[in-house]
Amino acid sequence: MYRGLLYLIAGWSGFFVMAIELLSGRLLAPYFGSSIYVWGAIITVFMLALSLGYLWGGRASLHAPSLKRLALILLAAAVTTLPVLLLGDPLLERLSAVLADPRFGSLAAAALLFFLPTCISGMVSPYAVRLLVADKASAGHLAGKLYFVSTFGSAAGTILTSFYLVLYLEVNQILMLMLTVSAIVGVLTWLRPPPAPA
Amino acid sequence: MSPAAATQKLVHSEKSLYREVFVYEDGNTRCLCFTRLCTIGRQTCIDLKQPDRLVFEYTQMMLGALYLNPDPHSILIIGLGGGTLPRTLEKLLPEADIDVVEIDPAVVAVAGQYFGFRQDERIHLTVQDGRAYVRQALRASKRYELIMLDAYEHQYIPEHMLTREFLTEVRSLLQPAGIVAANTFSSSRLYQNESVTYRSVFGQFYNLRSGNRVILAANGPLPSLDEAARNSHHFTTAFEPYGFAAPTILAMFSTKADWDPSARVLTDQYSPSNLLNGPP
Numbered sequence: 391m392y393r394g395l396l397y398l399i400a401g402w403s404g405f406f407v408m409a410i411e412l413l414s415g416r417l418l419a420p421y422f423g424s425s426i427y428v429w430g431a432i433i434t435v436f437m438l439a440l441s442l443g444y445l446w447g448g449r450a451s452l453h454a455p456s457l458k459r460l461a462l463i464l465l466a467a468a469v470t471t472l473p474v475l476l477l478g479d480p481l482l483e484r485l486s487a488v489l490a491d492p493r494f495g496s497l498a499a500a501a502l503l504f505f506l507p508t509c510i511s512g513m514v515s516p517y518a519v520r521l522l523v524a525d526k527a528s529a530g531h532l533a534g535k536l537y538f539v540s541t542f543g544s545a546a547g548t549i550l551t552s553f554y555l556v557l558y559l560e561v562n563q564i565l566m567l568m569l570t571v572s573a574i575v576g577v578l579t580w581l582r583p584p585p586a587p588a
Numbered sequence: 589m590s591p592a593a594a595t596q597k598l599v600h601s602e603k604s605l606y607r608e609v610f611v612y613e614d615g616n617t618r619c620l621c622f623t624r625l626c627t628i629g630r631q632t633c634i635d636l637k638q639p640d641r642l643v644f645e646y647t648q649m650m651l652g653a654l655y656l657n658p659d660p661h662s663i664l665i666i667g668l669g670g671g672t673l674p675r676t677l678e679k680l681l682p683e684a685d686i687d688v689v690e691i692d693p694a695v696v697a698v699a700g701q702y703f704g705f706r707q708d709e710r711i712h713l714t715v716q717d718g719r720a721y722v723r724q725a726l727r728a729s730k731r732y733e734l735i736m737l738d739a740y741e742h743q744y745i746p747e748h749m750l751t752r753e754f755l756t757e758v759r760s761l762l763q764p765a766g767i768v769a770a771n772t773f774s775s776s777r778l779y780q781n782e783s784v785t786y787r788s789v790f791g792q793f794y795n796l797r798s799g800n801r802v803i804l805a806a807n808g809p810l811p812s813l814d815e816a817a818r819n820s821h822h823f824t825t826a827f828e829p830y831g832f833a834a835p836t837i838l839a840m841f842s843t844k845a846d847w848d849p850s851a852r853v854l855t856d857q858y859s860p861s862n863l864l865n866g867p868p
Contacts, residue, residue, distance in 0.1 A: 419748035420856050423717020425691055426605045490724055492717065553863070560857035 404543030443512015451520035604694030632670025660733035671705030780851035
């Protein structure tokens with residue numbers, strides 16, 4: 391149950407990141423177009439944010455790691471996505487006026503809107519590995535399983551968003567839906583009673 | 589198209605950032621294609637013996653825009669293809685300044701090498717995403733008398749260029765009596781969404797349908813069919829070298845709303861054009 395929850399959080403976080411990445415292309419397109427530069431900028435920002443997130447998530451797991459803190463990481467990723475919904479259009483409007491170049495304009499836009507939530511989402515996996523692993527012998531096995539659910543979640547988030555969600559919902563509705571799921575998973579994890587001492 | 593596939597030969601192919609661009613020849617016809625063997629998605633064809641002749645009906649239909657405004661001095665064309673539209677408009681309209689926007693540098697290169705596209709003092713090319721160009725042009729207070737949207741293909745539609753917001757930007761970029769001509773689609777579910785989206789921005793428009801679909805809409809009040817008929821007379825002889833008859837295009841003008849008015853309008857928030865254009 392405890393482990394199941396860790397896998398669920400990692401899988402959902404993977405789903406969340408890729409769905410946001412896909413939608414970010416939609417959000418930027420009216421201002422910077424959808425040329426290869428725009429996608430290049432988006433992917434660069436997401437990869438950079440994730441890489442630093444892994445680093446900081448691992449470091450954060452050194453100090454009193456707990457499920458409650460992992461819940462906070464998940465909630466923080468959701469909260470830092472809110473500016474995309476609330477300020478996205480005015481910010482993109484301003485930015486595209488100042489930085490019209492599709493490369494650096496979209497790079498700056500993607501960094502401002504998506505770096506923080508993606509970076510925080512990246513913290514989830516290494517942090518969850520720390521909570522999963524009880525002994526050295528099983529560490530690789532459990533980390534492998536966690537990578538599996540996390541990346542599988544990413545695949546699911548990509549295909550569901552691009553093939554189905556955009557056909558029924560507006561971009562902001564999909565974002566709201568994702569934030570709601572993150573909030574529910576985060577709050578339920580936070581409220582879960584601590585595991586009985588072994 | 590099917591018997592031709594056996595005799596056509598590949599003349600040139602070029603990989604670009606977005607796709608592979610092919611040039612095929614079949615007898616006297618040379619075509620620019622975005623798919624191998626040109627099975628679908630021929631972008632431009634020219635007749636090598638009569639290079640002025642407009643091989644595709646849709647290019648003829650796009651020129652129907654001149655029935656609504658016979659002498660536009662400033663023209664914007666989004667989507668170059670083989671450059672047939674700018675080349676033809678430059679010859680037809682000696683006063684016109686033509687801006688062309690194309691996202692793919694490889695298309696520009698092939699249009700120049702194989703389809704005789706040239707920039708000159710009246711044709712200016714910008715390699716850029718069409719929507720980004722429109723926004724920058726608005727900011728720079730440019731205005732056009734005629735805007736042609738020729739950026740949609742059967743295999744891929746740039747979804748950000750088929751939304752209410754984009755069309756509103758295009759409309760803002762038109763002069764008060766400016767005209768927009770869009771080469772779009774005649775089949776698939778997308779027809780319904782596309783129609784209500786244009787309707788939501790331009791009100792009534794002329795819908796020209798055959799194997800293709802061309803939408804002609806106006807920034808101001810839509811010129812009447814009588815006015816279009818009168819203007820079409822100016823082009824009776826002018827269109828002859830291009831291999832089609834002015835009245836044939838006029839006969840296609842229709843304001844009948846032959847779509848489902850309850851279809852969902854495409855917006856920047858909701859624009860699954862490629863999914864809607866696919867099989868149901």
